[in-house]
Amino acid sequence: xxxxxxxxxxxxxxxxxxxxxxxxxxxxxxxxxxxxxxxxxxxxxxxxxxxxxxxxxxxxxxxxxxxxxxxxxxxxxxxxxxxxxxxxxxxxxxxxxxxxxxxxxxxxxxxxxxxxxxxxxxxxxxxxxxxxxxxxxxxxxx
Amino acid sequence: xxxxxxxxxxxxxxxxxxxxxxxxxxxxxxxxxxxxxxxxxxxxxxxxxxxxxxxxxxxxxxxxxxxxxxxxxxxxxxxxxxxxxxxxxxxxxxxxxxxxxxxxxxxxxxxxxxxxxxxxxxxxxxxxxxxxxxxxxxxxxxxxxxxxxxxxxxxxxxxxxxxxxxxxxxxxxxxxxxxxxxxxxxxxxxxxxxxxxxxxxxxxxxxxxxxxxxxxxxxxxxxxxxxxxxxxxxxxxxxxxxxxxxxxxxxxxxxxxxxxxxxxxxxxxxxxxxxxxxxxxxxxxxxxxxxxxxxxxxxxxxxxxxxxxxxxxxxxxxxxxxxxxxxxxxxxxxxxxxxxxxxxxxxxxxxxxxxxxxxxxxxxxxxxxxxxxxxxxxxxxxxxxxxxxxxxxxxxxxxxxxxxxxxxxxxxxxxxxxxxxxxxxxxxxxxxxxxxxxxxxxxxxxxxxxxxxxxxxxxxxxxxxxxxxxxxxxxxxxxxxxxxxxxxxxxxxxxxxxxxxxxxxxxxxxxxxxxxxxxxxxxxxxxxxxxxxxxxxxxxxxxxxxxxxxxxxxxxxxxxxxxxxxxxxxxxxxxxxxxxxxxxxxxxxxxxxxxxxxxxx
Numbered sequence: 001x002x003x004x005x006x007x008x009x010x011x012x013x014x015x016x017x018x019x020x021x022x023x024x025x026x027x028x029x030x031x032x033x034x035x036x037x038x039x040x041x042x043x044x045x046x047x048x049x050x051x052x053x054x055x056x057x058x059x060x061x062x063x064x065x066x067x068x069x070x071x072x073x074x075x076x077x078x079x080x081x082x083x084x085x086x087x088x089x090x091x092x093x094x095x096x097x098x099x100x101x102x103x104x105x106x107x108x109x110x111x112x113x114x115x116x117x118x119x120x121x122x123x124x125x126x127x128x129x130x131x132x133x134x135x136x137x138x139x140x141x142x
Numbered sequence: 143x144x145x146x147x148x149x150x151x152x153x154x155x156x157x158x159x160x161x162x163x164x165x166x167x168x169x170x171x172x173x174x175x176x177x178x179x180x181x182x183x184x185x186x187x188x189x190x191x192x193x194x195x196x197x198x199x200x201x202x203x204x205x206x207x208x209x210x211x212x213x214x215x216x217x218x219x220x221x222x223x224x225x226x227x228x229x230x231x232x233x234x235x236x237x238x239x240x241x242x243x244x245x246x247x248x249x250x251x252x253x254x255x256x257x258x259x260x261x262x263x264x265x266x267x268x269x270x271x272x273x274x275x276x277x278x279x280x281x282x283x284x285x286x287x288x289x290x291x292x293x294x295x296x297x298x299x300x301x302x303x304x305x306x307x308x309x310x311x312x313x314x315x316x317x318x319x320x321x322x323x324x325x326x327x328x329x330x331x332x333x334x335x336x337x338x339x340x341x342x343x344x345x346x347x348x349x350x351x352x353x354x355x356x357x358x359x360x361x362x363x364x365x366x367x368x369x370x371x372x373x374x375x376x377x378x379x380x381x382x383x384x385x386x387x388x389x390x391x392x393x394x395x396x397x398x399x400x401x402x403x404x405x406x407x408x409x410x411x412x413x414x415x416x417x418x419x420x421x422x423x424x425x426x427x428x429x430x431x432x433x434x435x436x437x438x439x440x441x442x443x444x445x446x447x448x449x450x451x452x453x454x455x456x457x458x459x460x461x462x463x464x465x466x467x468x469x470x471x472x473x474x475x476x477x478x479x480x481x482x483x484x485x486x487x488x489x490x491x492x493x494x495x496x497x498x499x500x501x502x503x504x505x506x507x508x509x510x511x512x513x514x515x516x517x518x519x520x521x522x523x524x525x526x527x528x529x530x531x532x533x534x535x536x537x538x539x540x541x542x543x544x545x546x547x548x549x550x551x552x553x554x555x556x557x558x559x560x561x562x563x564x565x566x567x568x569x570x571x572x573x574x575x576x577x578x579x580x581x582x583x584x585x586x587x588x589x590x591x592x593x594x595x596x597x598x599x600x601x602x603x604x605x606x607x608x609x610x611x612x613x614x615x616x617x618x619x620x621x622x623x624x625x626x627x628x629x630x631x632x633x634x635x636x637x638x639x640x641x642x643x644x645x646x647x648x649x650x651x652x653x654x655x656x657x658x659x660x661x662x663x664x665x666x667x668x669x670x671x672x673x674x675x676x677x678x679x680x681x682x683x684x685x686x687x688x689x690x691x692x693x694x695x696x697x698x699x700x701x702x703x704x705x706x707x708x709x710x711x712x713x714x715x716x717x718x719x720x721x722x723x724x725x726x727x728x729x730x731x732x733x734x735x736x737x738x739x740x741x742x743x
Binding site for chain 2: 027029030033036072101122123124125126127
């Protein structure tokens with residue numbers, strides 16, 4: 001869906017080409033929305049799943065650069081997936097962005113305590129999500 | 143016998159004797175004495191009369207004898223009839239004198255020396271009268287009695303008669319009389335003392351009886367009061383009332399406690415400690431929190447510090463079931479004011495707390511379920527509105543912007559509902575920081591600017607140039623200010639004006655506001671939002687901060703809203719230790735004033 005020609009915004013944005021992202025949300029519509037935003041950020045979707053267990057399995061096999069996880073999912077919650085990824089050295093370096101419909105401070109604190117790099121409350125602005133994905137996946141210049 | 147002994151002896155006598163004595167004394171004291179004193183003489187005259195009749199005594203002159211007996215009778219009659227001293231004379235002296243006259247006549251009439259012994263009766267009666275006067279009268283009278291027979295016989299007075307009548311007789315009678323008089327005086331004194339003691343004893347008896355009656359009444363009142371208290375405590379079946387001594391041993395255990403904890407009173411009172419019904423973990427946590435010792439000290443620590451303490455504790459019933467109980471703990475004193483133990487009044491909140499938890503879960507579930515579709519709606523709308531490849535026609539953009547605005551409104555409503563639920567559940571927490579209220583007010587004006595412009599309402603901002611800082615939660619204070627400002631705009635017709643003003647002020651202890659700092663006044667920040675809108679009827683102003691309440695003016699004018707904004711604003715204000723006041727006149731406008739405490743300079 002990206003434009004063929006890079007827009008001025010894209011040119012100013014960090015280089016995200018080839019960045020691999022995993023998306024997990026049990027709501028199909030929201031999963032698609034998140035996927036759209038991730039592609040808008042110039043990243044590649046390596047997996048799009050609807051439950052926590054599948055998200056964990058895929059993360060272990062695909063080893064993406066970033067996992068965008070919904071907090072409330074069947075199987076394992078986003079917080080549990082987050083903690084499991086951080087506990088395993090093989091997956092510990094995966095960037096994690098949590099999305100949640102709970103917007104209280106306790107929710108944010110719980111998300112960050114579980115090891116997430118960033119936290120976005122639903123409903124989020126698509127532009128905000130794009131920005132957040134870019135920031136989390138920006139390759140440091142060698 | 144000492145006075146005390148007499149008193150003791152008198153007090154020891156039966157009450158009936160005392161009663162009789164008092165009655166006699168009251169009836170005729172003087173007459174009784176005169177009559178009693180005349181009795182020996184009367185008896186002797188009677189014996190003399192009998193002896194005369196039996197011819198055992200000689201009769202020299204019958205007329206004189208008769209006159210003597212008549213006189214004797216007259217004396218007794220006077221004693222019988224006259225009691226008090228009269229104009230004629232004192233009967234105490236008159237009666238014996240009459241009797242002496244009778245003796246003189248009888249002596250002359252019989253010529254017998256034996257009859258002279260009759261003189262003893264009146265003489266003793268005279269000697270016994272109070273004072274020495276009676277003794278003198280007796281002595282003189284005796285002399286006269288001795289002289290009369292000789293004088294009546296018209297025979298020459300012999301020297302021995304003169305010696306007897308003028309010297310020996312009166313002298314003997316006088317000396318003897320003095321002794322009798324002294325004895326009578328002493329007896330009289332003792333009798334008076336006895337009388338006084340009797341009266342004193344009667345008074346004491348009355349006092350003792352009165353005191354006993356009072357004590358009896360007090361005892362019965364105390365018993366009645368205790369009975370009332372017991373019956374009141376026993377009537378409480380839905381609350382546990384437990385009283386312990388200072389060591390926590392249970393002394394009071396009402397039916398409510400029996401029902402709540404499943405143990406009858408006899409199995410608990412004086413046998414168990416209150417601690418046996420508490421969870422040890424909770425007591426340990428309380429001990430850690432308060433830094434006090436464990437056990438009872440931890441349980442009553444807050445009550446000891448503050449005089450009373452109400453909080454939830456877990457009681458463990460006899461069947462092992464935990465109960466969540468809201469317990470009010472207070473210290474108890476005895477009648478001397480000494481600390482005697484503790485009272486624990488508990489209400490079983492197990493079901494209520496479970497319901498609260500369910501309500502909490504329900505609200506967060508609903509809020510989650512509402513946010514999820516809103517996330518999709520708003521997200522896809524954003525994609526469509528911001529798609530640079532496929533720009534929308536103006537009409538489409540207007541329609542979709544309307545959709546977006548309403549979705550935003552729905553989202554705010556969900557947020558407000560969740561927030562009020564959090565306030566209800568007491569889970570509303572503030573993130574305190576230094577908040578510059580001038581920024582908050584300017585931001586609120588900015589937020590409402592477009593809407594106000596569209597509605598034709600002028601918004602005026604009057605804030606100080608320098609920052610006005612209060613401790614608080616920037617997001618929540620912004621929400622409160624936004625609510626007030628958007629309300630003001632919403633309720634003001636086109637052409638009206640909304641004024642936002644912010645000032646530093648000082649609040650005196652009696653609630654008055656001053657613009658000058660005073661040592662006794664607390665520094666506050668006052669944020670006022672005034673409008674020239676439709677106003678709020680006076681009768682409805684008290685209900686304005688109630689959730690879902692909408693003023694009749696709001697409904698009549700079809701102003702949109704659900705009635706959560708002011709309830710939320712009020713909750714935020716209260717959580718900041720501030721107050722929210724309003725002044726409003728229907729048709730003229732409304733001013734809301736938010737007063738927040740600010741740190742002393």
